[in-house]
Amino acid sequence: MTQILVLFYSRTGHVASLAEAIATGIENAGCEAKLRTVPAFSPCYAEPSGDQFENEDGYLFATKDDLRDCHGLALGSPSRFGTMAAPLKGFLETTSDLWLSGEMIDKPAGVFASASSLHGGHEAVLQSMLTPLLHHGMVVMGCPYSDPGLAAIEGGGTPYGPTHLDANALRQHEREMAVRLGQRLAKWSRYD
Numbered sequence: 387m388t389q390i391l392v393l394f395y396s397r398t399g400h401v402a403s404l405a406e407a408i409a410t411g412i413e414n415a416g417c418e419a420k421l422r423t424v425p426a427f428s429p430c431y432a433e434p435s436g437d438q439f440e441n442e443d444g445y446l447f448a449t450k451d452d453l454r455d456c457h458g459l460a461l462g463s464p465s466r467f468g469t470m471a472a473p474l475k476g477f478l479e480t481t482s483d484l485w486l487s488g489e490m491i492d493k494p495a496g497v498f499a500s501a502s503s504l505h506g507g508h509e510a511v512l513q514s515m516l517t518p519l520l521h522h523g524m525v526v527m528g529c530p531y532s533d534p535g536l537a538a539i540e541g542g543g544t545p546y547g548p549t550h551l552d553a554n555a556l557r558q559h560e561r562e563m564a565v566r567l568g569q570r571l572a573k574w575s576r577y578d
């Protein structure tokens with residue numbers, strides 16, 4: 387079955403909510419969604435110790451095999467001073483071997499994010515995640531302007547990928563944009 391990795395970092399649950407919505411879109415389209423996270427930052431990034439397999443919310447930690455095995459990828463992060471969170475960047479910096487072998491080339495990918503302020507870097511954090519995916523040779527996709535969520539006048543949502551502006555729950559259009567990114571990734575990952 388076509389498998390899409392939904393890899394994210396989330397401290398307070400907002401990015402995790404978007405990840406779950408993307409997974410719903412992937413599964414609605416008949417593919418398998420594999421939700422994975424990364425451990426919280428340590429100054430010198432280390433693989434989780436042998437007995438640590440999941441975070442406090444029960445999301446399993448990603449391995450590089452998850453990247454190798456997936457047919458497509460959704461990558462998500464909170465805005466941290468307008469760029470991706472260090473734990474996610476730390477994990478990506480362990481993937482030089484995949485870059486050298488070219489194993490990620492031509493796999494479809496999309497990005498998603500959450501931020502606490504309207505001008506706190508929605509597009510900037512997404513672009514910070516797109517750059518390493520392009521270096522890996524992935525085929526990146528965002529949210530086309532046919533998506534009605536882009537016309538919303540409050541909350542998140544960008545052509546670079548779905549975003550959430552901190553609130554108790556995802557706004558309807560934010561959730562729908564995330565679901566549609568999942569569906570879109572599923573559609574293109576099937577051509578693997």
Ligand SMILES: Cc1cc2nc3c(=O)[nH]c(=O)nc-3n(C[C@H](O)[C@H](O)[C@H](O)COP(=O)(O)O)c2cc1C
Pocket residue numbers: 395396397398399400401402463464465466467468469500501502503504505506507552
């Ligand atoms: C160190 C730090 C830096 C942050 N920088 C920004 C920022 O630049 N812009 C912004 O809007 N929010 C910023 N935030 C807030 C988070 O991006 C925001 O609360 C996000 O929704 C959290 O996602 P999560 O619930 O998945 O952890 C920052 C938070 C932290 C802890």
